[in-house]
Amino acid sequence: MRLEIFKQKRTDAPRRLYLLGNPNVGKSTVFNAMTGLRQHTGNWSGKTVDAARGKYTYNDRKYELTDLPGTHSVNSGFSEESVAARSIALGDDAVTLILADASALKRGVALALEFLENNGGGAVLCVNFCDIAERRGIKINFKKLSEALGIPAIGITAKRRGDINCLKELIDKNYDKLSRKTEARESLSEPKELLRLADGISAECSDAPRKTANAACGLADRVLTSRVFGIPIMLMFFAGILWLTIEGANYPSELLSRLFAYIKPHMAAFVPNPLKGILVDGIYGTVTWIVAVMLPPMAIFFPLFTLLEDAGFLPRIAFNLDRCYARCGMSGKQCLTQCMGLGCNAVGVCGCRIMPDENQRTIAVITNSLIPCNGRFAILISLSAIFIGGMVPDRLAGLMPMLCVLALICLAFAVSWGASLFFSKTLFRGGESAFAMELPEYRRPEILKTLAVSLVTRTIKIVGRAILVSAPTGAVVWLLANTDVGGAPMLTRLSLLLDPAGRLIGVDGFILLAFILSLPANEITMPILIMGYTAAGAMADAGSLSNLSALLAQNGWTLLTAVNMMILTLFHWPCATTLITIYKETKSLKTLALSFLTPCVIGIALCLITKLLSKAVLLIV
Amino acid sequence: MFLCKKNGVFQLDKLNRGETAVIAEIKAAAGGRLAEMGFVAGESIQNGFTSPAGDPTAYLLGGCSLVALRKSEAKNILVKIIAD
Numbered sequence: 001m002r003l004e005i006f007k008q009k010r011t012d013a014p015r016r017l018y019l020l021g022n023p024n025v026g027k028s029t030v031f032n033a034m035t036g037l038r039q040h041t042g043n044w045s046g047k048t049v050d051a052a053r054g055k056y057t058y059n060d061r062k063y064e065l066t067d068l069p070g071t072h073s074v075n076s077g078f079s080e081e082s083v084a085a086r087s088i089a090l091g092d093d094a095v096t097l098i099l100a101d102a103s104a105l106k107r108g109v110a111l112a113l114e115f116l117e118n119n120g121g122g123a124v125l126c127v128n129f130c131d132i133a134e135r136r137g138i139k140i141n142f143k144k145l146s147e148a149l150g151i152p153a154i155g156i157t158a159k160r161r162g163d164i165n166c167l168k169e170l171i172d173k174n175y176d177k178l179s180r181k182t183e184a185r186e187s188l189s190e191p192k193e194l195l196r197l198a199d200g201i202s203a204e205c206s207d208a209p210r211k212t213a214n215a216a217c218g219l220a221d222r223v224l225t226s227r228v229f230g231i232p233i234m235l236m237f238f239a240g241i242l243w244l245t246i247e248g249a250n251y252p253s254e255l256l257s258r259l260f261a262y263i264k265p266h267m268a269a270f271v272p273n274p275l276k277g278i279l280v281d282g283i284y285g286t287v288t289w290i291v292a293v294m295l296p297p298m299a300i301f302f303p304l305f306t307l308l309e310d311a312g313f314l315p316r317i318a319f320n321l322d323r324c325y326a327r328c329g330m331s332g333k334q335c336l337t338q339c340m341g342l343g344c345n346a347v348g349v350c351g352c353r354i355m356p357d358e359n360q361r362t363i364a365v366i367t368n369s370l371i372p373c374n375g376r377f378a379i380l381i382s383l384s385a386i387f388i389g390g391m392v393p394d395r396l397a398g399l400m401p402m403l404c405v406l407a408l409i410c411l412a413f414a415v416s417w418g419a420s421l422f423f424s425k426t427l428f429r430g431g432e433s434a435f436a437m438e439l440p441e442y443r444r445p446e447i448l449k450t451l452a453v454s455l456v457t458r459t460i461k462i463v464g465r466a467i468l469v470s471a472p473t474g475a476v477v478w479l480l481a482n483t484d485v486g487g488a489p490m491l492t493r494l495s496l497l498l499d500p501a502g503r504l505i506g507v508d509g510f511i512l513l514a515f516i517l518s519l520p521a522n523e524i525t526m527p528i529l530i531m532g533y534t535a536a537g538a539m540a541d542a543g544s545l546s547n548l549s550a551l552l553a554q555n556g557w558t559l560l561t562a563v564n565m566m567i568l569t570l571f572h573w574p575c576a577t578t579l580i581t582i583y584k585e586t587k588s589l590k591t592l593a594l595s596f597l598t599p600c601v602i603g604i605a606l607c608l609i610t611k612l613l614s615k616a617v618l619l620i621v
Numbered sequence: 622m623f624l625c626k627k628n629g630v631f632q633l634d635k636l637n638r639g640e641t642a643v644i645a646e647i648k649a650a651a652g653g654r655l656a657e658m659g660f661v662a663g664e665s666i667q668n669g670f671t672s673p674a675g676d677p678t679a680y681l682l683g684g685c686s687l688v689a690l691r692k693s694e695a696k697n698i699l700v701k702i703i704a705d
Binding site for chain 2: 101104105110196225227228323324
């Protein structure tokens with residue numbers, strides 16, 4: 001009886017599994033398929049920077065699966081890989097799932113051999129992307145492979161549900177046998193020797209057609225990286241996405257703002273009178289503005305961007321632009337961290353872990369917030385739609401805002417190169433000039449799934465965060481706008497205080513105040529600004545774009561104001577989340593201060609330049 | 622060592638587009654880092670394509686993985702062309 005209770009307890013504890021593999025073998029996809037979790041997958045080395053954990057149950061047994069970051073080798077000293085090495089050392093009675101790519105079996109076998117030398121056993125070799133390999137005519141004999149390595153081997157296509165079940169079945173059957181390990185070999189083989197051995201095994205176990213190689217250097221790469229077309233094609237892809245975003249966001253945005261305006265009086269009827277102002281005008285106004293104006297462009301841009309990412313496009317961008325980064329004393333990998341920054345600077349700062357060189361990593365962290373994150377992106381899109389779009393003839397109205405945002409993004413990248421160059425020549429000298437980056441194969445993204453997942457997980461999450469921050473800020477700003485101090489609202493007083501400083505750089509006090517108050521999240525800059533302008537504290541009817549345009553014009557906005565507002569949107573201080581992340585990542589107050597000051601200085605300098613330019617133009621005219 | 626194509630052993634950055642060679646030796650300074658990526662003596666290597674600016678170049682390593690290397694890094698790898 002006692003023994004049985006003991007046994008019960010034993011089986012209750014989850015069986016531990018580790019997932020190990022070279023970069024780009026689909027680890028995150030397998031992890032997600034097995035655990036049902038939604039870890040964001042990326043097609044480049046270092047996308048998964050920290051070990052992720054997930055659970056699943058199979059045959060009434062609990063399993064705990066730990067996804068280890070992409071690794072090239074088990075015993076190496078790189079920071080990207082040390083998490084992997086550590087976890088492997090900890091996992092005594094665990095089974096490790098070694099993942100390999102069927103089209104590059106040799107490297108997976110080499111990793112398995114290395115693992116087995118270090119640990120003696122306790123592994124399953126799982127070969128992913130069998131569908132792609134089949135299409136290329138590669139046939140793998142898994143029985144032979146299993147015999148050669150002395151561990152179970154299975155071939156799967158992670159997208160197929162049935163395959164994942166087969167894998168779970170295999171693990172379930174063999175777990176007890178596998179988790180008892182034999183001693184590790186004392187002398188480890190040279191990498192050269194291991195690779196030769198792996199070459200032999202994979203050649204024996206797979207039947208590959210002679211010229212698989214050229215598939216990888218296919219037409220796509222020749223065009224995308226060609227001297228003539230490479231960079232124009234990249235820009236065109238980006239412009240296309242921006243155009244779809246701006247055009248596509250217009251209609252739902254208008255619809256949402258009308259809907260919210262329609263609901264507003266009905267809702268106001270339920271709110272007791274003393275609270276009406278703060279709840280309806282303060283909170284409801286701010287939150288609905290964010291949903292109506294921010295949500296549509298985000299919901300279009302980021303799924304599209306994720307598609308490019310999943311297809312393996314981003315590492316090619318890094319490859320094409322590496323020369324620029326080399327000139328700035330940086331590595332092309334910085335480009336990947338900046339692309340992450342386009343989504344969220346806090347994520348981009350975390351992503352800087354993929355930079356192997358310490359100095360370059362610090363520079364990448366400092367310059368990351370020079371790239372507009374999606375919160376600021378939406379401000380740029382709406383500003384250029386109402387201001388730039390309104391200034392050109394109607395048939396160009398769709399095109400101009402797109403070109404404007406594209407130009408601003410190019411500006412952001414150019415400025416970040418300049419800042420990187422400055423830092424690599426002054427404060428953080430001596431970065432490594434070596435550069436080696438894997439270019440993963442193109443993969444056809446699962447379009448519908450990607451769209452759904454990125455819409456649900458990323459967009460909703462980001463907007464959710466924006467709402468959480470904006471609701472209290474909306475209340476605070478409403479209070480500021482409705483507390484009279486000496487005959488004028490507090491908000492107006494504060495902005496009058498800032499006005500001289502604002503005028504100096506070609507904006508006004510309200511704009512500066514909006515940037516200061518939106519430190520918690522960049523998304524709320526515009527709602528705060530609008531609330532400041534409509535001095536009574538309430539927003540103009542739920543922010544339809546045409547109303548906004550009139551409001552800004554009333555408050556003396558000129559082309560210069562709009563341009564400088566966009567420049568400040570690109571370059572001011574990072575948001576609070578990013579600042580906290582920077583400190584957590586670097587534990588350095590110096591880096592934190594530099595990250596705060598760098599964009600400020602750049603933004604103010606650029607605003608002064610545009611102001612002087614506009615004065616010069618006025619004088620000439 | 623005198624390095625030129627005629628002599629057989631030369632630096633990887635001299636490998637022309639589309640040409641295939643075999644890695645002969647890796648200079649010690651970069652050995653560890655490159656070995657991690659799969660660059661070891663005896664592995665076949667092909668010049669795949671070059672970035673618009675002329676550097677870096679993507680090499681097809683061992684017929685399966687595509688790795689981008691800057692010229693400065695490619696100089697650390699000595700290769701020789703083996704006649705078919």
